[in-house]
Amino acid sequence: MTTFLDPKGVADRVGRELGRTALRARNGIRLAVGSSRPDVGATDKDVVWRHGRTELWRYRSDDVRIGPPLLIVFSLFSRSYILDLQKGNSFVERLVDAGFDVYLLDWGVPDERDAANRLEDYVDDYIPAAVDQVRRISGAEQVNMLGYCFGSVLSLLYAAHHRTAPLRSLTVVTTPVDLQQLGPLTSVMDAAGTDVESLFDTDGNVPPHLVHKAFQILKPTTRITQYVDLVDRLWDDDYVTSYQAMIGWATDHVPLPGAVARQLVDMIRTNALVNDTMVLAGDRIHLSDITVPFLTILGNRDHIVPESSAGPLIDRVGSPDKHELRLEGGHAGVLVGRTAAKKTVPTIIEFLIQRSERRS
Amino acid sequence: MTGLPRWRTPYDLAERLVAPPAEKVVRSDRFASVAATVFGIRRAVEDGVTGLAARVWHLVNLPAGSDLQRLHAQIGALDREVRRLTLHLEQRGDHGDRAGSEQR
Numbered sequence: 323m324t325t326f327l328d329p330k331g332v333a334d335r336v337g338r339e340l341g342r343t344a345l346r347a348r349n350g351i352r353l354a355v356g357s358s359r360p361d362v363g364a365t366d367k368d369v370v371w372r373h374g375r376t377e378l379w380r381y382r383s384d385d386v387r388i389g390p391p392l393l394i395v396f397s398l399f400s401r402s403y404i405l406d407l408q409k410g411n412s413f414v415e416r417l418v419d420a421g422f423d424v425y426l427l428d429w430g431v432p433d434e435r436d437a438a439n440r441l442e443d444y445v446d447d448y449i450p451a452a453v454d455q456v457r458r459i460s461g462a463e464q465v466n467m468l469g470y471c472f473g474s475v476l477s478l479l480y481a482a483h484h485r486t487a488p489l490r491s492l493t494v495v496t497t498p499v500d501l502q503q504l505g506p507l508t509s510v511m512d513a514a515g516t517d518v519e520s521l522f523d524t525d526g527n528v529p530p531h532l533v534h535k536a537f538q539i540l541k542p543t544t545r546i547t548q549y550v551d552l553v554d555r556l557w558d559d560d561y562v563t564s565y566q567a568m569i570g571w572a573t574d575h576v577p578l579p580g581a582v583a584r585q586l587v588d589m590i591r592t593n594a595l596v597n598d599t600m601v602l603a604g605d606r607i608h609l610s611d612i613t614v615p616f617l618t619i620l621g622n623r624d625h626i627v628p629e630s631s632a633g634p635l636i637d638r639v640g641s642p643d644k645h646e647l648r649l650e651g652g653h654a655g656v657l658v659g660r661t662a663a664k665k666t667v668p669t670i671i672e673f674l675i676q677r678s679e680r681r682s
Numbered sequence: 683m684t685g686l687p688r689w690r691t692p693y694d695l696a697e698r699l700v701a702p703p704a705e706k707v708v709r710s711d712r713f714a715s716v717a718a719t720v721f722g723i724r725r726a727v728e729d730g731v732t733g734l735a736a737r738v739w740h741l742v743n744l745p746a747g748s749d750l751q752r753l754h755a756q757i758g759a760l761d762r763e764v765r766r767l768t769l770h771l772e773q774r775g776d777h778g779d780r781a782g783s784e785q786r
Contacts, residue, residue, distance in 0.1 A: 373765060433758075434755065434757075434758045435757070439762060447769045448769070450773065451773055458776065506713065506714065506717065509711065510717045510721070517725070519725070520721040520722045539708050540709075543704060554686070
């Protein structure tokens, strides 16, 4: 045990603290001037299809060993680079390394041209078109689909509304199903009711700063705690890089199309997915119509889509081959970081491999 | 040694005391209705100012910001229709090609 009377121990501690202080100063200056931005979304990819602001990316791989291809459908609220955060901490990179042909449907940044976009645009137009593109490019008859956050809702609606869709399997991660359990964003929308336009920006969309505030306010003290953690570990280069990448993403939202926001208000009011009252393009949508192999993943520390919101899904899906994985983790933590690396990603890979073919 | 500085313990203690009631407040119906009311009032004030400014610009026969916004919205809606039509045509073409190649 080191005591204060041990000169060597004291010297070591003083030396270590001086070293850390120097590193804190260096990293603090870098953060303040913004000179060291982490390289996010760096896995090599090509844009293989583009329509409006929407892009379909294909991640490069010389070693595709598993088919059919995997199409990831991202959320309408945030940016997709969370799935490809950093080298060595990238969900997409792991899937590519496992031998999958990975595609990602990114919605881009909506502007006034997207204010009239409805859920039908995404579910009945863009996703089917992207699925067709993936099949055309890869030559596969079917695709595996994976949705993240609100992208999961879009994937569910697609699978339920297009019962003959060429899906080999459907995996959804952190899926808001009980929309009345989501907290301020949806409760304020619900309270705004017919006056939901009061939340819109001049471009007719819900502005990103409002989306950000709605998520940030869920944990009012978290922002302060994050700063405290940063000050505490400012000497640690790896921590600072991860902090920049994660905080950068968590504060980097995109506008939500106004017409989708109006539909969301109706969905919240009737709790449409839970009560089986969802209507798209005049058709009633039943999650029980989803019959493909199905995996749902939720985090028990997810404050954005809590267990109470994502939990009801498994019982509503009609697939005979359906599975639920509840993990220790937050909203992004189920796909990024240690829990993801040890548990979520291997589970998803195993689930997909069992329902796919190995190519020679 | 835990590696945590001494000041961290009181902070964590305070955070544990403050966070749960704060979260309860922001998740309450009351908070939602107050926030919605604030947004509604802000919107009403903005609409009032915008309407007044529009009347001034219209007096001198010039378009106001609200006219441009309306125009943007109309162009946006038109853009959406064109995008949807293009997608439908592309898909019809793709399916036609597939059916053709299957018949062959």
